[in-house]
Amino acid sequence: MCRAATTAAALVALAPHAALAQRTVVPQSLSADSATRAALASRYPRDRSDTLPAFPLRELAPGVYAVLGDTGRGVEGRPNAGFVITSAGVVVIDALASPGEGRVLMRTIHTVTRTPVRYLVLTHHHPDHTFGAIVLKRAGARIIAHPDRRTLANIDGDDRLASDWTGVMGLQQMRGFAYADAPDIAVRHDTLLDVGGRRIEIIRPGAAHTAGDLMVWLPAERVLFAGDVLVEDGVSMMVDGSSTAMLGALARIDSLDPRVAVPGHGRLAAKPATLVARTRCYVLALRDTMRRAVADGVRMGQSLDRLPPADRDRPVSLHSRLRRNAVRVYSEMEQMLLGAPPSKEALAAEAGQLAACPR
Ligand SMILES: [Zn+2]
Numbered sequence: 001m002c003r004a005a006t007t008a009a010a011l012v013a014l015a016p017h018a019a020l021a022q023r024t025v026v027p028q029s030l031s032a033d034s035a036t037r038a039a040l041a042s043r044y045p046r047d048r049s050d051t052l053p054a055f056p057l058r059e060l061a062p063g064v065y066a067v068l069g070d071t072g073r074g075v076e077g078r079p080n081a082g083f084v085i086t087s088a089g090v091v092v093i094d095a096l097a098s099p100g101e102g103r104v105l106m107r108t109i110h111t112v113t114r115t116p117v118r119y120l121v122l123t124h125h126h127p128d129h130t131f132g133a134i135v136l137k138r139a140g141a142r143i144i145a146h147p148d149r150r151t152l153a154n155i156d157g158d159d160r161l162a163s164d165w166t167g168v169m170g171l172q173q174m175r176g177f178a179y180a181d182a183p184d185i186a187v188r189h190d191t192l193l194d195v196g197g198r199r200i201e202i203i204r205p206g207a208a209h210t211a212g213d214l215m216v217w218l219p220a221e222r223v224l225f226a227g228d229v230l231v232e233d234g235v236s237m238m239v240d241g242s243s244t245a246m247l248g249a250l251a252r253i254d255s256l257d258p259r260v261a262v263p264g265h266g267r268l269a270a271k272p273a274t275l276v277a278r279t280r281c282y283v284l285a286l287r288d289t290m291r292r293a294v295a296d297g298v299r300m301g302q303s304l305d306r307l308p309p310a311d312r313d314r315p316v317s318l319h320s321r322l323r324r325n326a327v328r329v330y331s332e333m334e335q336m337l338l339g340a341p342p343s344k345e346a347l348a349a350e351a352g353q354l355a356a357c358p359r
Contacts, residue, residue, distance in 0.1 A: 054108040055081075058268070060260045061221035063198075067108055069096075071267040075231050075316045079128050079265050082225050083109055084218065086196025089118030092141065093216045093225045094264075095132035095180075098165075100173035102132025106139060117141045118195065121202060123227025123264065124210040125149045125181050126240075127165045133180035144193070144202060145183035146212035151240045187214060205229060205249035209264075210240040213249070222259035224272070229253070232266020234278035235321045239328045243283050250280045281357035288354055290330040294337050300330045 055078075056068040063085035070077025078101065081094040090109060095102050109117065120136045122145040123129060137143060154161045158179055166174045193200040201217040209228040216225040229236060229249045238246050253261065253276050261272035269275035293303035304327070310320040336342065342350075 052104050054111050055104055057108060057112070060223050060262070061218070064218060064221055064223050065112065066260075066262045066268065067096075067105060069265060071232065073266070074233050074235070074318055075228065075237065075265040075321070076314065077265060079228075080262050080268075081105060081129075082216075082262055083117075084198060084200060085113050085115055086118075086198040087115075088196030089116050091119045091121065091193065091195060091198070091200055092117055092136055093121050093262075094123055094129045094227070095120055095136055097128040098131050098169045098173040099135050099176040100132075100169070102135030105132060106135060119144055119185075119193070121145070121193075121214065121216050121225075122181055122183075122212075123214050123216070123225065125151055125154075125212045126210065126228070127153060127161060129227070129264070130181040131165060131169075131174075131177065134176065134178045137180040142184040143180060143182070144185045144187055144214075145181060146188060146204065146214050147183055147186040148207075148211040149181065150211045203252065205252050206241075206245035208241045208246040208249035209236060209238065213241065215249075215253075217256055217258075219256075222257070224253065224256060224258040224261040226253065226261050226263055228264030230261055230263035230269075230272075230275055230279060232263055232269070232275075233318065234275060234282050235318060235325070236279055236283075237316065237321055237325065238283075239324050243287055243325075243329050243332055246283050247280065250276050250283070277357075280353065284350060284354040284357065286326060286329050287333065287350065290326065290333045291337075293330065294333045300327065303330060 058066045058068060060066055060082075065083050065085075067081040067083065069080045079094060079096060081092065081096055083090050083092045090113060092105070092109070096105055106117070117136055117139050118141060120133060120141040120143050122133065122143065125145070125148075133143060162174075162177065162179070166177070187202050187204065189204050191202045191204075193202055199219060201219060203215040203217050205213050205215055207213060213227060213229065215227055215229065217223075229246070230253070231237075236246060254273065258272045260268065261275065262268060263275065290303060292298075293300075304323060307323050307326055308319045310323040311317040314320055315324070
């Protein structure tokens with residue numbers, strides 16, 4: 001953080017928002033999830049090439065761009081990224097899934113500006129958002145990220161993940177790879193990045209999608225880069241985070257009232273509040289179902305019976321996400337019941353929110 005002060009940018013810790021003051025549940029340990037690793041192998045088609053001239057762009061506000069990933073593929077497709085042009089350099093949000101994609105990302109930025117890339121903010125540490133980071137780092141970007149890199153995907157170590165991911169992306173895409181997601185500037189709390197006269201808030205939403213979640217908020221433009229807290233179909237993954245923190249993160253997004261919210265994957269919602277509400281309803285319904293199951297002594301296996309089976313070798317297909325989240329939330333509800341049961345008021349508030357959801 002102090003090194004940042006020697007640059008053109010100023011980083012200032014912001015007062016935590018009220019929504020963050022509530023207790024968030026950070027997993028004490030992340031248990032191995034066999035689906036995660038086995039499944040990396042078919043997540044991406046292998047024929048992706050880094051010979052594309054550029055990715056599609058959408059200007060969200062003057063000098064603020066979304067780099068559009070795949071749509072209609074849930075979280076199995078290429079993620080979204082973004083960048084903000086300032087007079088002191090470009091701030092990039094997320095680095096995509098390989099050095100190959102990172103190279104195309106750089107070419108995409110160069111289609112609208114030759115201003116050097118100064119910072120790369122990572123919304124979390126999953127490989128599909130970070131494995132292109134080395135390209136931006138070599139181009140001079142300093143990495144802004146939460147220091148907690150723990151995910152199920154790297155539970156067997158960085159070498160193993162890099163090897164598995166190379167199997168997914170192919171050698172050509174991974175040419176030049178080195179890890180570059182460890183922060184040069186670690187952000188653990190809401191932090192203001194003031195660069196070239198642009199006010200860019202790095203928001204710490206809690207461990208919602210992963211332990212190392214951050215979001216990027218441009219208050220003047222009311223544009224939010226939400227990372228995988230939001231995904232196009234409203235079924236955000238919580239196996240590396242928690243449903244309690246996810247609800248807190250969604251409340252935080254509501255409090256910002258964004259004009260545009262860029263999800264981690266998929267098309268930009270016409271109304272961000274609608275996608276937030278859809279995501280919240282999904283999380284609330286799952287918590288309600290699993291809380292009742294635990295209270296009634298229904299075993300996890302039985303409580304999963306009504307869900308479609310996870311898709312083999314597709315850890316983040318819709319069916320796999322639904323099932324893996326259900327396992328995660330059942331465990332959370334079980335721990336909550338055994339440890340610190342929620343107050344009647346908290347339960348009533350959640351029930352009230354759920355009652356307002358479409359059935
Ligand atoms: Zn993702």
